[in-house]
Amino acid sequence: MNNSQIARRMQSVRPSPTAAISDRVRALEAAGRQVINLGEGELDFATPAHISYAGIEAIVQQQTKYTAVAGTATLKAAIAAKFARDNQLHYRPEEIIAGSGAKQLIFNALLATLDAGQQVIIPAPYWVSYPDMVRLAEGEPVIVPCSEQSGWKLTPEQLARALTPATRWLILNSPGNPTGAIYSAEELRALADLLTDYPQVLIMADDIYEPLRYDNTPFASFAQAAPQMTGRTLTVNGVSKSHAMTGWRLGYAGGPQWLIAAMQILQSQSTSNPSSISQAAAVAALNHPAAFLGDWLETLDQRRQQVLRMVAATDGLSASAPQGAFYLFARCTGLLGRTTPTGETLHDDSALANWLLEQTQVAVLHGSAFGMPGYLRIAYAVEDGLLAQACQRISDACAQLR
Numbered sequence: 001m002n003n004s005q006i007a008r009r010m011q012s013v014r015p016s017p018t019a020a021i022s023d024r025v026r027a028l029e030a031a032g033r034q035v036i037n038l039g040e041g042e043l044d045f046a047t048p049a050h051i052s053y054a055g056i057e058a059i060v061q062q063q064t065k066y067t068a069v070a071g072t073a074t075l076k077a078a079i080a081a082k083f084a085r086d087n088q089l090h091y092r093p094e095e096i097i098a099g100s101g102a103k104q105l106i107f108n109a110l111l112a113t114l115d116a117g118q119q120v121i122i123p124a125p126y127w128v129s130y131p132d133m134v135r136l137a138e139g140e141p142v143i144v145p146c147s148e149q150s151g152w153k154l155t156p157e158q159l160a161r162a163l164t165p166a167t168r169w170l171i172l173n174s175p176g177n178p179t180g181a182i183y184s185a186e187e188l189r190a191l192a193d194l195l196t197d198y199p200q201v202l203i204m205a206d207d208i209y210e211p212l213r214y215d216n217t218p219f220a221s222f223a224q225a226a227p228q229m230t231g232r233t234l235t236v237n238g239v240s241k242s243h244a245m246t247g248w249r250l251g252y253a254g255g256p257q258w259l260i261a262a263m264q265i266l267q268s269q270s271t272s273n274p275s276s277i278s279q280a281a282a283v284a285a286l287n288h289p290a291a292f293l294g295d296w297l298e299t300l301d302q303r304r305q306q307v308l309r310m311v312a313a314t315d316g317l318s319a320s321a322p323q324g325a326f327y328l329f330a331r332c333t334g335l336l337g338r339t340t341p342t343g344e345t346l347h348d349d350s351a352l353a354n355w356l357l358e359q360t361q362v363a364v365l366h367g368s369a370f371g372m373p374g375y376l377r378i379a380y381a382v383e384d385g386l387l388a389q390a391c392q393r394i395s396d397a398c399a400q401l402r
């Protein structure tokens with residue numbers, strides 16, 4: 001196959017930068033280099049044992065056949081109970097869908113609703129996949145850069161400026177990747193107030209990092225904060241980040257029945273049901289209290305503090321404390337334009353991230369990948385000893401720049 005045979009729609013899509021860095025890390029490791037990967041968006045913790053055993057039990061009990069496309073009745077009941085318990089959102093089974101990761105559900109929702117040229121408001125910095133998914137669905141991403149001063153959050157003034165008659169979706173991700181920013185219920189309500197005049201706009205609430213919060217920061221889902229918006233909100237969640245289950249590929253969403261039905265049709269003609277085994281494991285995840293969460297958060301918080309200390313002590317780097325998720329989004333403009341010991345000038349965040357990888361064997365992601373040049377995303381959900389080594393290597397390397 002050559003380039004002329006690849007569909008035109010592919011021209012607007014880039015490979016996921018997170019997947020690209022992981023490929024690069026694997027290649028360096030295959031060449032015998034010891035890389036510490038702070039680029040990966042997943043917890044290093046094991047999937048809790050009771051969840052894994054539920055998956056094994058499903059295999060042994062022959063729950064290994066097709067299920068209903070949107071998930072088994074048992075899983076839907078567990079999802080409905082989770083939404084009611086944690087978010088005071090009350091969805092009927094026809095308003096719930098499970099898919100192969102939150103990623104698939106977001107993609108299906110956009111594909112099912114966007115006509116060519118319709119706009120999707122995406123606050124930046126954003127999760128890398130949103131704009132490409134919008135473009136694949138022939139929509140137009142409208143990127144709104146948010147500022148560190150506003151806590152990396154979209155303000156009502158910015159939303160007011162971005163809304164047009166062509167707006168179809170607003171995507172909100174809280175706690176956010178890559179900044180860990182969390183919207184308060186009041187902030188969500190202020191955004192919702194503006195949307196009253198735009199009844200055609202749907203809201204995607206990507207809550208995938210919901211339980212991973214620090215300093216007792218409260219959480220509100222969009223439709224929970226603004227119940228009048230429930231009929232046009234898709235609440236997306238999953239077990240990838242909450243239960244260290246990225247490889248199980250199980251996400252879920254609640255929303256208006258017409259939208260869920262359309263997403264289900266797409267799913268029925270593409271991937272069908274998510275893995276029956278992962279569904280059984282997700283039932284165990286959602287139905288049991290997350291007794292492990294306290295320990296996880298304590299560990300993650302210590303790591304967050306460790307990376308914050310390193311950044312504060314490194315000339316040229318700075319960051320505010322993230323409230324959630326497991327990423328630190330560090331400003332690196334103070335290092336840009338500086339020269340390496342071998343005479344290379346690091347003009348942008350991408351050059352800096354590449355140099356750090358080559359020089360120190362530590363992988364981090366450049367802010368431009370998230371629509372915010374001049375920053376680095378440091379994922380700190382890696383084992384303590386490795387994280388300490390990585391921090392040391394980053395600060396030593398940065399000290400060599402002139």
Ligand SMILES: Cc1ncc(COP(=O)(O)O)c(C=O)c1O
Pocket residue numbers: 041100101102103104127173176177206208238239240246249250251
């Ligand atoms: C903000 C955000 N949404 C969605 C996803 C997708 O999660 P899943 O593993 O459930 O597909 C990710 C994964 O990195 C993410 O960071």
